[in-house]
Amino acid sequence: MKYLLILLLLAGCTTTVPVKQKFxxxxxxLMKKCENLKKIEGDKVAITEMLKVIVYNxxxxxxCSTKVxxxxxxxxxxxxxxxxxx
Amino acid sequence: MFILSILPEAAIHIIFGLGIxxxxxxxxxxxxxxxxxxxxxxxxxxxxxxxLGVYLEGGLADYKEWELRVKEMEAKVAxxxxxxxxxxxxxxxxxxxxxxxxxxxxxxxxxxVDKEVIKKExxxxxIENCPVPKEIIDLHNQATELxxxxxx
Numbered sequence: 001m002k003y004l005l006i007l008l009l010l011a012g013c014t015t016t017v018p019v020k021q022k023f024x025x026x027x028x029x030l031m032k033k034c035e036n037l038k039k040i041e042g043d044k045v046a047i048t049e050m051l052k053v054i055v056y057n058x059x060x061x062x063x064c065s066t067k068v069x070x071x072x073x074x075x076x077x078x079x080x081x082x083x084x085x086x
Numbered sequence: 087m088f089i090l091s092i093l094p095e096a097a098i099h100i101i102f103g104l105g106i107x108x109x110x111x112x113x114x115x116x117x118x119x120x121x122x123x124x125x126x127x128x129x130x131x132x133x134x135x136x137x138l139g140v141y142l143e144g145g146l147a148d149y150k151e152w153e154l155r156v157k158e159m160e161a162k163v164a165x166x167x168x169x170x171x172x173x174x175x176x177x178x179x180x181x182x183x184x185x186x187x188x189x190x191x192x193x194x195x196x197x198x199v200d201k202e203v204i205k206k207e208x209x210x211x212x213i214e215n216c217p218v219p220k221e222i223i224d225l226h227n228q229a230t231e232l233x234x235x236x237x238x
Contacts, residue, residue, distance in 0.1 A: 019159040024170040027178035029185070037230035044217040048204055050226070052196050057230065059192030063185050070181040077173045085159075085166045 021085060024078050030071055034064035087145045098146050102139030108132025 037057045040050055090098075112129035115121050121128060203209055 021163050027174045029181045039227040040223045046213040055195045062188040066184045081169045085162045
C-alpha cells in the first residue's frame with residue numbers, strides 16, 4: 001500500500017520537454033564597425049584635397065548607413081520568422 | 087508525467103487491463119469459490135488498480151499529444167532556423183553589394199577630381215591663390231570626431 005501511494009504521488013510529477021529556438025546570428029557584414037571619418041592632413045590644403053576628404057567621408061557615411069538599414073532589415077525579417085513559430 | 091518516462095507503455099495497458107479484469111471478477115464472478123473467499127479484497131484492490139490504470143492511461147494519452155506537439159514545434163523551429171539562415175545570406179549579399187557600389191562611386195568622384203577638376207584653369211587659379219585656411223581645416227577635423235565627445 002505504501003509503495004502504491006509513492007507510485008501515485010510520483011505519477012503526478014511532470015517532465016519538461018524544452019524546444020529551444022536558437023537566437024539567430026547576425027550577418028558578418030553587419031558586425032563590422034563603421035570606420036572613423038578621415039581628417040584633413042596639413043596646414044595649407046588645396047580646396048580639391050579638402051573636397052576629396054569630404055567625398056571620402058560621405059562614402060563612409062553611406063557605407064555605415066547601409067549597415068544601419070541592414071540591421072533594420074535583419075531585425076524585421078528575423079522577428080517575422082521568430083513570430084511565425086507558434 | 088515523470089512516471090511515464092519510467093514505465094513502458096505496455097505496463098500501463100496491463101495495469102488498466104488488470105484493473106478491469108479484477109473489477110469484473112470482484113463484482114460479477116462472485117460465484118467462483120476462490121473469488122468468493124477474497125471478494126472484498128479483490129474488489130478493493132482491483133478498484134484501486136483500475137483507478138490507477140485510468141489515471142495512467144489518461145496521462146499517457148496527454149503525454150503522447152504533447153510529444154506530438156513537441157515534434158511539430160521542433161520541425162517549425164528547424165524550418166525557422168533554415169529561413170533565418172537564408173535571410174542572413176540575402177541580407178549579407180545586399181549589404182556587400184550596396185557597400186561596393188558606394189565605395190566605387192566615391193572612388194570615381196575622387197578620381198574625377200584628380201583627373202579632370204584639377205586641370206581646369208579656374209580651379210588651378212583657385213588652388214594657387216586660395217589655400218583653405220587652417221581654422222576651417224581644424225573645424226572640419228573636429229567635426230570628424232564628434233562621436234568621441236559622446237563617449238567621454
